[in-house]
Amino acid sequence: MIGNKFNPLSGEEIELIHSSSLKVLEEVGIKVENDSAYEVFKKNKAITSGDLVKIPRSMVLDALASTPSKVVLYGRQQQHTLELEGREVHLGTGGAALNVIDMDSKEPRKATLRDIMLLAKLVENLEYVDFYIRPVVAQDVPREELDVNKYYASMLGTTKHVMGSVYSIKSFHEVKELASIIAGSLESLKRKPFISFITCWMRSPLTLDPQATEIMMEVVREGLPVVLSSAPMAGSTAPITLGGCLVQLHAEILSGLALSQLVNPGTPVIYGYVPSAANPISMDYLGGSAEFGLLNAGAVQLAAHFDLPNYSSAGLTDSKIPDAQAGIEKALSILQVAMAGGNYIHHAAGMLESMLTVSYAQYVIDNDILGMVSRILRGIEINSNSLAFDVISKVGPGGNYISQKHTARNLRKEYFFPKVMDRDLRKEWTAKGSLDLWQKANHRVKKILSDDQPPKIPEDVDSQIRKTFNILIKGH
């Protein structure tokens, strides 16, 4: 699917933002409290003073030249291959939420490792969710064992591309080894990476997170795909004006590109961002704001202008439950960012309460939103079949098209059919129990999860993994 149908910035405005970002890097600089990153910048003739690094324009231009304009992320089935380039659109889950809304009680509870596996299974079966970022932090697993277990639980449930963050260099290597066992070897994993990494290496404004930067540099050295994700909040960690927020965001990501390309020129990195506005009352993150969609769409344009594969955000909401507010806020931001052409739009399914809570039912509801958005992106096809002169002439004035072959032959490809949106007449709706969307979505969740599907890691590979790692969830 191709976006490029919504462009809030003009070409001239993109250039203005870009030159302001270059000026920020040259004149303001970034704070680097990580020694190895500091050394890399210093060795390559960035201007350093104290922990400040000022990045010259030429360093940024070199980075732009060596960053690949296309990154291919694989699934463990051919049809799940994602090509990130241009205005190509893919939509999937996101987040590191703490809570899950329980299917039965409808109350939030702490997320577990089992949730990661079950949500992966759910996503495996949702037609319009293209990839799986582990959605929750499993709170029943010790931190040292979490990374390998969360990637394992994800891959047990889905063959779609799996992405996540890691806590340490050690756990990065464990996850890499886990995926290599599944791939057969590290080489085949690198050839077709079906897992990848997110690093929140930037702590806005303009400050590298020492630990995450260390991990980012290690992933980069290995040459595995990595997202450089920056999450400035307009009004608290970035200027309140959307233009200023984009200037800072762009500068931050350019600094990351520069670092990654100095460490390993040509390594696949993805221009990533989760910008939004801060709530001027509580100063919390506002996922459901209209500005959230605008900022992400604008950032898609910035990445695309420099041929950089991007990772963007849409589908957040500030609502606590799958309600009308959630539907409105999600639909608006997903539509904006997809129409802009986000290559890898995360948070697009399942998330509530900004990034704090997920709901099983919400994934199913959002799958319908993604389906509708995909249909909108496909646009209106014009050709002799769709112009339909023959059938207009055959039916003539006063006839009807219901029994026409043209109708039967075209309806499935021309229309999108949602899975849980209600389209019944009232009498049918009543007969089926007058269910609201949340209830209907819960039914679909239970149907999918109760379906007996084989685990997505083969038994022999599974036992090999269990010999190497302390896996805390049942596989076969």
Added chain:
Amino acid sequence: MELYEEIIQMMQEGEEEEVVALVKKCLSEGKDVQEIINKGLIAAMDIIGKKFRKGEMFFPEVMLSATCMHAGMKILKPYFKASSKKQPAKFVIGTVAEDVHDIGKNLVAMNLSAAGFEVIDLGTDVSPEKFVQVVKKHNPKILGMSALLTTTMPHMKETIAALDSEGLRKSKRLKIIIGGAPVDQEFADEIGADFYGNDAMEAVTIAKSIVTGKGK
């Protein structure tokens, strides 16, 4: 058996020419006409009806299958009368007085004839007197009435009263089924109709159950 499976498959896909060719092939292999209808065409429409109920097929697709059914029946018709043991059941259908909406009514009629009924279609704006007259003349098993407008629905009640005043439901064991966008079961009960059909497929299911004696 394989030929019938192919017919069933092609009917679902709405491939009229394929269905016609397969029916001809059945005939050339000397298969019994009634068997071709039952195990091929009608078996297909049953499956299609079930798929429609489950939401696996859409209405225009069902209509395309019904077109195939018609095409198949047309091939069989010359042979049909000779081998048929019993006459098909008659079904009189029309849109009520002052109402000229006939899309739904036509769809029901088409599906009924695809299901093997002899359909006598009186068209639109059919007065109670006309319905009575036709019932007397043709002795149908079932009378179907359709209305789209809330303002013309009362004519259904008038028609039923006219039929009952002549005792036709009793003397001819006639069953009355009604349908149309604003009509529902409650209204059917209120005016004393025997059955209500929610859509064209349900109308056929009910009509079949009346004929086989499984209706209420």
